[in-house]
Amino acid sequence: MEIQYYFEIFGVVFYGISGALAADEKSSKDWFGVTFTAFITSLGGGTIRDVLLGAYPIVWIKDVNILYAVATGIILAALFYNFFMKLRKTFMLFDTLGIALFTIVGVEKALGLGVSPVVAIIMGMFTAIMGGVIRDMMINELPIVFRKEIYASACLAGAVLYVLLDTLGIDRTLNFFLAGSLIVAIRLLALRYNLAIPKFKSH
Amino acid sequence: MEIQYYFEIFGVVFYGISGALAADEKSSKDWFGVTFTAFITSLGGGTIRDVLLGAYPIVWIKDVNILYAVATGIILAALFYNFFMKLRKTFMLFDTLGIALFTIVGVEKALGLGVSPVVAIIMGMFTAIMGGVIRDMMINELPIVFRKEIYASACLAGAVLYVLLDTLGIDRTLNFFLAGSLIVAIRLLALRYNLAIPKFKSH
Amino acid sequence: MEIQYYFEIFGVVFYGISGALAADEKSSKDWFGVTFTAFITSLGGGTIRDVLLGAYPIVWIKDVNILYAVATGIILAALFYNFFMKLRKTFMLFDTLGIALFTIVGVEKALGLGVSPVVAIIMGMFTAIMGGVIRDMMINELPIVFRKEIYASACLAGAVLYVLLDTLGIDRTLNFFLAGSLIVAIRLLALRYNLAIPKFKSH
Numbered sequence A, B, C: 001m002e003i004q005y006y007f008e009i010f011g012v013v014f015y016g017i018s019g020a021l022a023a024d025e026k027s028s029k030d031w032f033g034v035t036f037t038a039f040i041t042s043l044g045g046g047t048i049r050d051v052l053l054g055a056y057p058i059v060w061i062k063d064v065n066i067l068y069a070v071a072t073g074i075i076l077a078a079l080f081y082n083f084f085m086k087l088r089k090t091f092m093l094f095d096t097l098g099i100a101l102f103t104i105v106g107v108e109k110a111l112g113l114g115v116s117p118v119v120a121i122i123m124g125m126f127t128a129i130m131g132g133v134i135r136d137m138m139i140n141e142l143p144i145v146f147r148k149e150i151y152a153s154a155c156l157a158g159a160v161l162y163v164l165l166d167t168l169g170i171d172r173t174l175n176f177f178l179a180g181s182l183i184v185a186i187r188l189l190a191l192r193y194n195l196a197i198p199k200f201k202s203h
Helices: A003-027 A031-053 A065-079 A081-091 A093-112 A117-138 A152-167 A172-193 B003-027 B031-053 B065-079 B081-091 B093-112 B117-138 B152-167 B172-193 C003-027 C031-053 C065-079 C081-091 C093-112 C117-138 C152-167 C172-193
Strands: none
Touching: A003 A031, A003 A065, A003 A081, A003 A093, A003 A117, A003 A172, A031 A065, A031 A093, A031 A117, A031 B031, A031 B152, A031 C031, A065 A081, A065 B117, A081 A093, A093 A117, A093 A152, A093 A172, A117 A152, A117 B117, A117 C065, A117 C117, A152 A172, A152 C031, B003 B031, B003 B065, B003 B081, B003 B093, B003 B117, B003 B172, B031 B065, B031 B093, B031 B117, B031 C031, B031 C152, B065 B081, B065 C117, B081 B093, B093 B117, B093 B152, B093 B172, B117 B152, B117 C117, B152 B172, C003 C031, C003 C065, C003 C081, C003 C093, C003 C117, C003 C172, C031 C065, C031 C093, C031 C117, C065 C081, C081 C093, C093 C117, C093 C152, C093 C172, C117 C152, C152 C172
């Protein structure tokens, strides 16, 4: 087992926690609704990536541990609810680590399947954000990609860096940390300084 | 042709009726909108199952009779509109039979493709509910899985029972009836006694 | 390269323009949101078609030029914003040309994969409309297929005509123009005379 595998599992647990907290926060749901939402949020991005790439069997059908990792995240969220809720609000901790890990995992998987760099970049971003997009579509909220926060574009920047450094032949694990750190840094700076993407047209 | 095939066709007709009635009830739609919605509701779950499993050609591309079964349901809904509307409201008849049949059909298909039991259970539930989830996402309603009714969790319970009995070597047709009956029973009891899943966290 | 390929590329550019203008108009979005929306609107239909057909690699992963065509449309929309906005409102120009081209491209691709005519018709319509459906689902608007305008049903009519003429052995390029013209004609007549599909049941 490679270190990347453990990162993926950790990313899934983080997403499971984040998904469960967000689901519960939004409308005080029952166990079924929270579990369903956490699974969709955690695995939706990787699922869409694998379906688009035709990479069958898709990640959580090939490796059921991924499903248990989400379940672990949900149970942790229930057990340490108040503690995690505070961590989540203060540091955006689980979301930010989750999107960073998922972006790089997604880029790597796509590159490994031999797609062009621009497709690999899209797949990295999709892995990180599409679970949340589907979740927001289901609960009829405007997906976070349309809100003013810098979120998906941080993933995009990290994915571009990973592909660039990969082309330059940089070591995979080092690249993982560099590109992941860029995502975390952009995300935290954007939150701290309230940065936003320019408008398409000023009205 | 096996008996399971006829159950699937019946399930599709039931879903077609239910989908057409629900679509029309919700916003007095035109023929196109009702037909489109009924098709999405009826075939969305099986389509998602087959795409996730990579089971190509997917069910209604492989067997066009499935498309005609939905069309039959829609035409029946138009012809016997008032009668069916009453049946639907009183007994939740078409929905309940539809989700029971679809859950078992989905579990069986997944098991037949050799996936792990937990994935087969998910596929059974997805077959039954995801068509309705997509429909609700399209018309901007909160999907039924998030409402307080016991619905998706009845499918989950039936899927778990089917997989358990299947592991014990029980006859497939008998299992079909037992697990299907459990879904119908849970659903009807939940409606009758207003049962609900416990909250994730009490606020 | 065949003429159909250039039509597809033009269709994508039209859709990119239309997607960017619609995204921007709806909520004054940032560059990221507009770009994301334009990509989903332009490529969502073809993506769903290819995933349903299991036609891997899907269109924009196989041919990255498709991605550049969308990007071109977005940049054109930004450069000639006011001019295009006027054209768009007056003539529904880009949308109508886009759905006509996409419908025929989708039918052709499906027929080429040997599916049954009824499936090819569905795939043609899906190619044209599903990008917009996903877009509307994301921004929590009622998808255009449910609004009273004749839109998806124009695609359906064009797709039926194409399949019929194809069965009669008509030349592919001629068929392309005939079926495409039917879609444009129905769409423009419906807008001009405010035509609508009959209600499913009169309440």
